[in-house]
Amino acid sequence: MILYAALAFCAFVAFLYYKYPDRAVGTRPRPDVPNADDTVPIFGGTFSISSNVQTLHEWVLNQAKKHGDVWRTTILAYPPVDMILTTNVTDVEHILRDPWTYEKGVDQKRQNSDLFGHGIFAADGDEWKVQRKVASNIFNVKNFRDFYSPIFHHDATQVVRHLEQASKIGAFIDIHDLLLRSTLDSFLKISMGEDRGCLASDGTVVDGRYTLPPVEFAIAFDTLNSICAKRGSIPFWQVIEKLNGTDAKRDWCQKVLHGNAQKIIDKKRQAYAAGQVPKDKSKQDLLDYFMQTENDDGTPVTDEQLRDVVINFIVAGRDTTAQTLSWVFYELSKNPQILAKVRQECLSVLGPTRMCDYNDLKELKYTTATFNEVLRLYANVPFNFKVPTKDDVLPGSKTKVYKGQRVAFHPYAMGRLTKIWGPDAEEMRPERWIDESGNLSKENSFKWPVFNAGPRICLGMNMATQEAVVLMSSIVRRFNLELCNEANFQNSNGRLLCIALQMIRRNGACSTRIREKGWLDMIFK
Numbered sequence: 308m309i310l311y312a313a314l315a316f317c318a319f320v321a322f323l324y325y326k327y328p329d330r331a332v333g334t335r336p337r338p339d340v341p342n343a344d345d346t347v348p349i350f351g352g353t354f355s356i357s358s359n360v361q362t363l364h365e366w367v368l369n370q371a372k373k374h375g376d377v378w379r380t381t382i383l384a385y386p387p388v389d390m391i392l393t394t395n396v397t398d399v400e401h402i403l404r405d406p407w408t409y410e411k412g413v414d415q416k417r418q419n420s421d422l423f424g425h426g427i428f429a430a431d432g433d434e435w436k437v438q439r440k441v442a443s444n445i446f447n448v449k450n451f452r453d454f455y456s457p458i459f460h461h462d463a464t465q466v467v468r469h470l471e472q473a474s475k476i477g478a479f480i481d482i483h484d485l486l487l488r489s490t491l492d493s494f495l496k497i498s499m500g501e502d503r504g505c506l507a508s509d510g511t512v513v514d515g516r517y518t519l520p521p522v523e524f525a526i527a528f529d530t531l532n533s534i535c536a537k538r539g540s541i542p543f544w545q546v547i548e549k550l551n552g553t554d555a556k557r558d559w560c561q562k563v564l565h566g567n568a569q570k571i572i573d574k575k576r577q578a579y580a581a582g583q584v585p586k587d588k589s590k591q592d593l594l595d596y597f598m599q600t601e602n603d604d605g606t607p608v609t610d611e612q613l614r615d616v617v618i619n620f621i622v623a624g625r626d627t628t629a630q631t632l633s634w635v636f637y638e639l640s641k642n643p644q645i646l647a648k649v650r651q652e653c654l655s656v657l658g659p660t661r662m663c664d665y666n667d668l669k670e671l672k673y674t675t676a677t678f679n680e681v682l683r684l685y686a687n688v689p690f691n692f693k694v695p696t697k698d699d700v701l702p703g704s705k706t707k708v709y710k711g712q713r714v715a716f717h718p719y720a721m722g723r724l725t726k727i728w729g730p731d732a733e734e735m736r737p738e739r740w741i742d743e744s745g746n747l748s749k750e751n752s753f754k755w756p757v758f759n760a761g762p763r764i765c766l767g768m769n770m771a772t773q774e775a776v777v778l779m780s781s782i783v784r785r786f787n788l789e790l791c792n793e794a795n796f797q798n799s800n801g802r803l804l805c806i807a808l809q810m811i812r813r814n815g816a817c818s819t820r821i822r823e824k825g826w827l828d829m830i831f832k
């Protein structure tokens with residue numbers, strides 16, 4: 308009996324081997340598209356992805372260099388993953404111009420639903436359109452100039468206060484932690500009228516590092532964000548999370564996040580009940596706009612819907628800007644000549660102490676160029692995929708794509724490819740953003756999709772740039788900076804560790820080992 312079973316098993320494996328010689332089980336043959344390196348029968352790219360997970364974005368970059376515009380990987384999972392990856396700018400434009408055909412898709416929603424619920428990041432179609440329309444009310448020049456500048460000034464002053472204290476006592480400091488606190492404080496005030504004071508306490512020195520008290524809300528965010536992000540590279544994550552204790556962690560995070568979001572909503576509802584709605588539309592915040600919106604069927608927006616708004620917008624407004632700024636300071640610490648130029652520009656436009664206002668932004672060209680250049684090299688949404696609702700052909704590479712499969716693009720790889728940016732693509736050179744007349748050049752957003760592009764382009768890109776330049780100009784005029792933990796960012800071949808790329812974004816989320824070392828530890832002098 309056992310012999311028959313063994314023979315049947317072998318025959319089954321031989322059949323699978325014959326049927327799926329170059330891809331994962333359940334995926335279709337594609338002789339017209341090259342496979343990623345180390346693709347094997349039955350499992351496709353499952354092992355090559357998991358064995359390269361620490362330098363995944365560098366690995367993708369190498370695949371793009373080797374295979375050209377388009378290549379493919381498949382993963383043994385349920386449902387099987389069949390993914391075409393393009394770095395062709397015309398293909399990317401085609402995908403991003405049409406979010407009705409190229410949706411986020413069910414898998415992505417499922418993967419992120421614990422964090423995003425039905426919020427703007429997870430929504431497609433009408434559900435997305437309504438949220439985008441309501442939210443776009445707060446992103447206008449009047450708000451940037453009159454209301455957001457003072458908030459950014461206040462929080463940048465707090466950041467500088469902590470850096471001064473740390474530098475006085477010669478302690479090093481995890482600048483990324485500080486920046487995350489600053490972007491969280493600023494964005495909560497801007498979008499929900501809520502002052503969390505994450506930078507308000509004084510720091511203490513623990514093991515040589517200047518440290519602020521932990522913020523539970525932020526820890527829950529980072530942990531849940533990391534759980535959802537990891538699902539992309541773990542086949543059968545639904546089962547694994549049940550077995551390895553992740554479920555309990557997820558429940559704790561949700562309890563903290565939902566509890567905090569509910570408090571913000573309750574406070575707003577109480578204010579409304581007491582008739583304290585700001586009459587002047589320009590004084591209303593994001594939550595005000597959503598509270599006054601009705602659902603299509605005329606019912607009022609529920610607390611659960613508002614909770615998704617709160618959480619989605621905090622993720623959007625906090626992590627991205629802090630992560631990019633962390634890479635800015637990383638690069639400035641390694642490129643003193645760029646630091647000197649940024650400092651010189653900030654001093655000549657603002658003098659030694661004046662804070663950067665909205666109107667100063669157009670003068671701070673090199674500083675903005677440095678921010679853009681860092682985003683080009685360290686796209687903080689490094690990878691993105693969509694799912695077509697019908698069969699289609701990508702017009703740049705002439706590649707056929709099928710309804711329901713994943714069609715991905717990779718802003719991190721695109722930012723470093725010589726075919727897109729020329730022979731110095733991997734160099735940090737802010738000058739590439741300044742045109743012959745000395746003005747900041749506008750880049751084609753499909754070539755540089757770090758803020759996404761097309762109808763779903765990032766709503767906060769101008770806000771992020773304003774906030775970043777306020778923080779950069781406040782810090783570089785006062786301090787020299789020195790990186791303490793270079794080894795955390797590169798492997799022995801000098802390639803960027805993907806885990807660093809993601810962990811800088813998802814600070815403290817999952818690796819206590821790395822967390823103990825501290826992230827982006829710097830000395831400010």
Ligand code: HEM
Pocket residue numbers: 427428439442620623624625627628631682687688691756757758759762763764765766767768770771
């Ligand atoms: C350096 C900073 C930032 C970067 C690099 C960035 C990048 C991005 C990217 C890549 C997307 C598309 C995500 C996707 O759908 O897969 C996006 C969407 C979005 N971003 Fe940003 N973002 C930044 C800052 C901000 C800020 C400060 C806000 C303020 C709230 C914001 C609000 C949004 C919103 C609301 C969307 C969803 C747009 C839509 O789906 O229609 N972002 N951002």
